[in-house]
Amino acid sequence: MDKSYDLVIVGAGPAGVAAAITAARYGLSVGLIDEYPEPGGQYFRPVPVAFRQSGPHDDDPRRTVLEEIRELDVDLRMGTAAWGLFPERRVALLDGSFLQGRAVLVATGAYERSLGFPGWTLPGVMSAGGIQLLVKSHRVLPGRRVLLSGCGPFLLPVAADLLTAGAEVVAVLEAVPWSRTLGFGVHALASADRRRQARGFLATLLRHRVPYVHGASIVEAMGEGGVRRARWARLDALGYPLPGTEREAEVDLVGVGFGFIPAIELLDTADAELVYDADRGGWVPALTEALETSVPGLFAAGETAGIGGVDLALVEGRIVGLEVARRLGQSVPEEEMAGLHAERRRLLAFASALNRTFAPPPGLTSLLREDVTVCRCDESTAAEVVRVIDRGCRHVDSLKCEVRIGMGSCQGRLCAPLCADLIVRRTGLSREAAGRLHLRPPVRPVPVTTLMSMP
Amino acid sequence: MPARHPAPGPREGRGAGGRAGGGVPSGFKVFLKLKKQTAGPRRLTDRPEPLTFTVNGQEVVAYQGETVGAVLAALGQRAVRLSEKYGAPRGLFCGMGVCQECRVTVDGVSNVRACMTPVSLGMRVELPGVEGPPHG
Amino acid sequence: MTHSSDVILLGGGIVGAACAFYLAREGVRVTTLEAGRLIAGTSRACDGLLLLWDKVNDPEFELARRSVQLWRDLSGELGEASDDALEFTVSGCLALAKDAAQREAMEAIRAKMVRWGIPSEVEWLEPEEIPRLEPNVARDLAGALYFPNDLMVDARRATMTLHRRGVDAGARLLDGLGDLRVIAEGGAVKGVAGRDGEYRAGCVVVAAGAWTPLVLRPLGIEVGIRPRKGHILVVEKGPQLFRIPLMDTGYVATVESRAEDLQVGLILEGTMHGSVLVGASREYVGYDRSINPVAIARLARNMVRFLPALSQRRIIRTYAGLRPASDDRRPFIGPHGAYRGLYVAAGHEGAGITLSLATGRMIADMITGRETFMDPTPFDPAR
DSSP states (O other), X not given: OOEEEEEEEEOOSHHHHHHHHHHHHTTOOEEEEESSSSSOTTTTOOOOGGGOSOOTTTTOGGGHHHHHHHHSOEEEEESOOEEEEETTTEEXXXXXXXXXXXEEEEOOOEEEOOOOOTTTTSTTEEEHHHHHHHHHTSOBOSOSEEEEEESSTTHHHHHHHHHHTTOEEEEEEESSOHHHHXXXXXXXXXXXXXXXXXXXXXXXHHHTTOOEEESEEEEEEEOSSSOOEEEEEEBOTTSOBOTTOOEEEEOSEEEEEOOEEEOOHHHHHTTOOEEEEGGGTXXXXXXXXXXXXXXXXXXXXXXXXXXXXXXXXXXHHHHHHHXXXXXXXXXXXXXXXXXXHHHHHHHHHHHHHHHHHXXXXXXXXXXXXXXXXXXXXXXXXXXXXXXXXXXXXXXXHHHTTTSOOSOSTTTTTTHHHHHHHHHHHHHOOOHHHHOOOOOOSOSSOEEHHHHHTOO | OOOOOOOSSSXXXXXXXXXXXXSOOHHHHHHHHHHSOTTOTTBSSOXXXXXXXXXXXXXXXXXXXXXXXXXXXXXXXXXXXXXXXXOOEEOOSSSSSSSOTTEEEETTEXXXXXXXXXXXXXXXXXXXXXXXXXXX | OEEEOSEEEEOOSHHHHHHHHHHHHTTOOXXXXXXXXXXXXXXXXXXXXEOSTTOOSHHHHHHHHHHHHHHHXXXXXXXXXXXXXXXXXXXOEEEEEOSHXXXXXXXXXHHHHHHTTOGGGOXXXXXXXXXXXXXXXXXXXXXXXXXXXXXXXXXXXXHHHHHHHXXXXXXXXXXXXXXXXXXXXXXXXXXXXXXXXXXXXXXXEEXXXXXXXXXXXXXXXXXXXXXXXXXXXXXXXXSOOOSSOEEETTHHHHHXXXXXXXXXXXXXXXXXXXXXXXXXXXXXXXXXXXXXXXXHHHHHHHHHHHOGGGXXXXXEEEEEEEEEEETTSOXXXXXXXXXXXXXXXXXXXXXXXXXXXHHHHHHHHHHTTOOOSSOOGGGOTTO
């Protein structure tokens, strides 16, 4: 038996929570789904309740939304996840139930883009976000001597969190050149809040004497049973490692973070139109001003709609909440909506500029040498994938017909971007033309017992 | 019958939290919290509710609210499984339930994500083919 | 832009690929045209068992017998490359009977195999004999039939291998062409038109699977093919639960059934990579390929009925495909009298992978003017 709501929201991160609060304040019935035990998403990931302590970022003023939501009549469906979105806006949950909404908002956030390089599958090589989660939320150090490598300012708070927790950070490697960061910094630091943050992070790095190296990247992780050494090199203007610039260090932990990829899988299964926007993280839903997808009644907000950060997510969540309230007959003040849209445009411009500045340089794909694993689930190598591309296969979704990629437990989330990179490299096609996987439900592994319990 | 090993982390028998020792000046306590976590060498804070469960038959002390993945990280157990085709060691990667790399066996059920699974009293975690966890 | 060849294959699924493969090796200039992006249609969504016992009429069986031999030949020809190119194995097949009705079906299948002259290809098992072959199968069954020599391939790999080998032999292969239209003038086919140009040939083979009626209708031809949707579930890799592909003896009834509503039979195939493919559902819902939660629920319950330990696992993917179901359960293979040079090779329902090679061989024989390996009358497209 389906449970019905005015608005079903998948994902209780900033966008989902903001939408839930807004809609609930207008008297709409709201069901909010998240796999974690409490709302917050990745950005607000709280310390587990049973620890009975606050976390290191709990002074962030945005966190008030987490209290607000508890005061409202929102049905919190925590600890379960949506695995499918079926016609007439029915959301299928892992616990076997279905929620149906007059409107559905998919605010499932994003996941980190990795870099494929020799040794990237070794234990101890993690996504930068995964490391931050362990340190910030689980309050545990996954390693003592860390190399961070990636693109974008997200590396800085991760480094700072590690240093504060007592780890040694050997270096922070930023793949784009100094000139880009400086140029962007001038633009970005127009905001007092960002100035404060940047000062804080850079001061922490300075205090611990951590090199913040630009135009550099990890090129190999080495070790038996787990990473023990890491090698990095400087990059040329296109991102190719420069021979002769390699350095090595002993590490027991490597964090990689080369941007974020919107988690659009649920939207894809509902056949929402997706477009390629390099400035928003790649494949994103085509959205109206009201943040509605091409499927009537299906909305997207936050990182799912395009990489843009927490403030944009909060604004977009509110926009969707208001929009749905308006459609269901509530009277919504025009000025409030107009104000949110103006704010959204401003934040979008910033986000696009940031993503453009810190786009991973194309030469990094050269690290996907022959024997490097491309598909972690089925262990296909770059050589195997390239052989199929060279035979004439030019689309990610077609690669699966001739080589094992995108068919394992992660459903292609890790390998599809790498395969697209390889297609671009070998054929000269654009990333958009190289395509993506087209997903069907389940968008995450679903227990057989869940399927058995469905009518 | 697996041999009993001394559990890494807090000294057993000291009760919840297991403080580093009595009579320590309060200024030092803050320092100790950061540097010499009594809840375990890699844990950054104490936490209140200990419980025991097993990893590869070895008894391990953990705390209510922790995930299997976080506990393994705290133990320094980086490899959690072997890849099916080449038998290569794999560990936590994304930490948020997406990459499916951290699959372990819990209470006889295979392919359970360590990073998303809260520990519970008496839980049996197995890392097939992987040695560990390290002692002490 | 105009291209020309001797023969055009309209459709890039396994049947089209097989036709092109055999034709090219005869030295015929072949162009295969695919509307979508390879592999676009049903060949992308199949399991890979190559069976004899589930065939529903004599002509289909004859075609299957020849085809299975051709698969063996192809695997032999590929040698070591066969693993990568086809994932070919002699897997055998174990058909389980869960109740009295399915046990009766065991009788019917065995009788059929005797009539077809292949009694040695089937072994009758009483319930207590099943665990020695497959210990994890449910213990409350009514019996089983074991087919030791049944074969298995990976359908997608096999399709692409046929395409690539065809290209090696001189065939041209083009995909992403958008909707394709047969060009006919004065009672003869002249070629095929796509979005970006025309492809001229004196001979067109329509191998468009479930979409064949849509291609033939503008020519004024009706052919008895309807899309019959099936789902496959993929079970995540884990501890191996069975070795031999498992089906149920009720499977044949689902194939033969004329019912419009959802029919579910059992197919459980372990792949070379440790995952398990689960089938098989059948329903008539037009050209809709979306995932039907009712079908996957029934597939899940059915598979656990036969292999209870599967209840502990996770499903990581599902897909759906459209079988080209023929009204009289015989495919359409051969020249169509309405137009000179027009051939049809379609309508194999759920046996397309199995029957593809013999279909290709037959089409190649017909086009090159040779006598083919069996009387093709039962497959006449104009019947």
